[in-house]
Each structure stands twice: as structure tokens, then as C-alpha cells.
Amino acid sequence: MKLAGVELRLIGMPLVAPFRTSFGTETTREVLLLRAVTGEAEGWGECVAMSDPLYSSEYVHAAADVLTRFLIPAVAALPELDGNAVGPALAKFKGHRMAKAALETAVLDAELRAQGRSMARELGAVRDRVPCGVSVGIMDSIGELLDAVGGYLDAGYLRIKLKIEPGWDVEPVRAVRERFGDDVLLQVDANTAYTVADARHLAGLDPFDLLLIEQPLDEEDVLGHAELAKVLRTPVCLDESITSARSAADAIRLGACRIVNIKPGRVGGYLEARRIHDVCAANGVPVWAGGMLETGIGRAANVALAALPGFTVPGDTSASDRYYRTDITEPFVLDDGHLAVPPGPGIGVTPDPAELDKVTSKVDWLPA
């Protein structure tokens, strides 16, 4: 397979409602999409970097720049294009994992479509549908939060995750437990908003029988998480800190987490995501699929990954309408709290050209 070129497309997707986390509020999701064109097939990749470097150091325009200057030329220079060769070809460039993941996914998708094989099959999926949770942003009031949670439970979501930050943690959790009961699968995500000095305060979440507390401390504070894990009864889960299979192995060895959130963009792609899954499975550590407000393109691949055997807790693989009124692909629709794993070749979905054009702000074609 030979690369003819890669299209970089910037789109802006209006969110159905503002999404607030401890690092900021989003109203429109700016997304960089990649289309890898080969003689045999085209493949799609979605870069999960956000507009601003607040969740991680990457951001949309930096991703477009590094792809244009370095990553795409390195892949174009490969004598034989192959999804498994992309990671090694890009390894000499430091960081930029979200940009690398998007490029690897686009190449892998093209390759799998050419071969008529699905991403789920390629990754080792063992299920044809995955249980879904939903991530609920920080709200202006408890009443507003309870309305939102009630709506998601009515829609059939099997697990609720509350975003928390100092000043919005124990009380919202208590309110959700009081209103909806102890049987609701409930967890919280702090997106690095606390320090180890908050350990006693965070232990105030222990009586609520949460599945986990996600990334309470800074992404580099792995030892801090290990200290915190000794104090909390609630299991600590890492998100931002886990950037590779090696960092996952280290965090588990240090006792910094009992559960891992896997986001392929954060770790450089689906192949590294699978290696993290394998490391965690070997250590008896459950994993679940995180979300980055993906369109149908990124969601399709995430659902395929979430069908691997080690994904034993519901992920943030929500339905398309959790974030977008109209998706750019066929929408992912919740069925009995589950999403179906796309069975078709590659990621199994294709963007609708008309819908794509409506949200596109910029297109660049980079010939190989």
C-alpha cells in the first residue's frame, strides 16, 4: 500500500449543551480530521486534541502543524505503508501523541478497509456491543445536575460519572445518591484539580460507594496518587497520567491506581491502547474507554476498542446525541444502555459529505 496524500480538515461541531470540567467550559468542539488516501482505500482518523492546551499540552492547531511539518512526511517516506509501521516511523518525534494517534488510525483504517477487516477484529474485540456510561459536567446548581442525571438514567445509561472540582465534589455526589439511590453505578472525575493535601477532604467521598475517583492529582504526580490511594477507600483511576504502556506498568507497580481509563489519543494510538489493555489485564487491573467528545469517526474506533475483554467497566462511549444534535457519520444510538460495535471494514463508519461540508472551516491537502 502506498500513500497518495493526507487531507487535514478542521471542523467545528456545536455541542448540545456547554460541557464544563475543572479545566474549562466548551460550547463548540473544534476537531481536526485526517483522511489518508491510498491507491486501494481511504481511511479516517480523528485528532482528539482540544482548542486549548488545558486537558493536555496538545491543541488542535499545534497538531495540524506537527502533522504537516513532520509526521505526515515521515509516513509518506515509508517504502511500504502499513498501520503497524506508523508508530515506529514517528517514534523519534517527542510527544504529540494525539496527532500521532490520528495519523496511525487513518492509515490503519485505510489498510483494514482495503482488506475488508474491521477495527474491532483487528484489535481483538470479543463483544458486538459495549455498555455505556455518560460523563456529566459541572453545573451551576444541584437542581440542574439532578435534572441532567435523571435524563441520562431515563435514556438508559448504565453508569454516571460526575466531573468534580474543589467546591463541587461531596455535595453533588451526596445529592445524586440521595435522589437516585445506591444502586446507580457512580464515579467522579477531578481532571487533576486537587493536591495530596486534599486527601482528607476526598476521603469524604468514601461513604458514597463510588466505583472510582479519576485523576484527582496532577498528571505528573504518580507518587502522590500512590499516597492518596493508601488513604482513600474509593479506588483511584488514572487518566491524564497514563501516556503509554510503560507509564501504566509503572503506575500499577507503584500502587498509584487500581483502574485505568484508556484514551487512544492520549497514548499515541489504538495499538498502544491495546498494549495498555494487555498490561492492565496481566495485572488484574480493569480498564474502561474514556471519551474526548469524539464525532462518529473517533467514537466508532473507541467502541471497537471497548469491546476487548479487559474493558470490564462501562466507559464514556456515549451515544452521539450526548454531545451533537447531528453527527458527521451515521449516529451511535443507545440501545438498552449499549452501543453496537460497527461490524464493517475499518472503523465501520464513513462521514456524510454534506454534513461534513456544513461544519468544515478549513481543508488542506498534503500530497505524499
Ligand SMILES: [Mg+2]
Ligand atoms: Mg478523565
